[in-house]
Amino acid sequence: MAHAQLPVVDQPRVLTMRQDAWWVQPAVVAVVLTSFVVYATWAAFQNAHYTFGPYLSPFYSPELFGSSPHALFGPKPGWWPGWVPFSPALIILPFPGLFRVTCYYYRGAYYKAMWADPPSCTVREPRHTYLGEHSFPLIVQNIHRYFLYIAFIFLVILAHDAWNALWFTDAAGHTHFGIGVGTLVLTLNVVLLSCYTFGCHSFRHIVGGYLDRLANRPVRRTAYACASCFNRWHMRWAWMSLFGVALTDLYVRLCSMGVLHDFRIL
Numbered sequence: 001m002a003h004a005q006l007p008v009v010d011q012p013r014v015l016t017m018r019q020d021a022w023w024v025q026p027a028v029v030a031v032v033l034t035s036f037v038v039y040a041t042w043a044a045f046q047n048a049h050y051t052f053g054p055y056l057s058p059f060y061s062p063e064l065f066g067s068s069p070h071a072l073f074g075p076k077p078g079w080w081p082g083w084v085p086f087s088p089a090l091i092i093l094p095f096p097g098l099f100r101v102t103c104y105y106y107r108g109a110y111y112k113a114m115w116a117d118p119p120s121c122t123v124r125e126p127r128h129t130y131l132g133e134h135s136f137p138l139i140v141q142n143i144h145r146y147f148l149y150i151a152f153i154f155l156v157i158l159a160h161d162a163w164n165a166l167w168f169t170d171a172a173g174h175t176h177f178g179i180g181v182g183t184l185v186l187t188l189n190v191v192l193l194s195c196y197t198f199g200c201h202s203f204r205h206i207v208g209g210y211l212d213r214l215a216n217r218p219v220r221r222t223a224y225a226c227a228s229c230f231n232r233w234h235m236r237w238a239w240m241s242l243f244g245v246a247l248t249d250l251y252v253r254l255c256s257m258g259v260l261h262d263f264r265i266l
Contacts (some may be wrong), residue, residue: 016123029113044089049256102144179266196237199230
């Protein structure tokens, strides 16, 4: 019986035998993540248009030092180096940024999209050596679990900002309750960030993932089930919260610049 001769593939030269457009997804991820980093960096260095009435951009919250009424400790401190551009965002933005950068999902996303490590399933890496996360600098990714605790603090702060967004000051200086479009935007941002944070793999491990049995631990079992519920959508929460925080900053910025009018619902 005759046998067909199979083609010989030169493995060192061929990345994959896939015929589909496997490169589209990592390319889109690379573009979106790069765009977010560029916008967030630009917004952080602006030091302007980050507040509008009771609204405060999440990129600048908490505003420790600054020129707006939201500043907790007054204007620019004297110890700030003169050769470094001042912006309240530069003080606090690295903390939620590092939580997101070291996230297990985002690591898998930008490893593929930006480092081609690997670029996709059944696609060979364009390198011959791989050190992994057991050596510097990728071993630093293990700090994710510690930035999780800081992320919880930021959730409380952003929730407080959403609460402040319910109180408006009129021309006479009187404060009254109200709901604007910005109030809903800031509140939705907190909801999306909370869903993303509570679905974190590290949080799931903290509340009970490290235990062999949850049967006799009703509190931990409930907490683990809730975290698992959020975790099932962890990828979606990661992207929705990323767009949410950027769009919240953009909304406050455009209102401050007079481009948008904040419609008052109540």
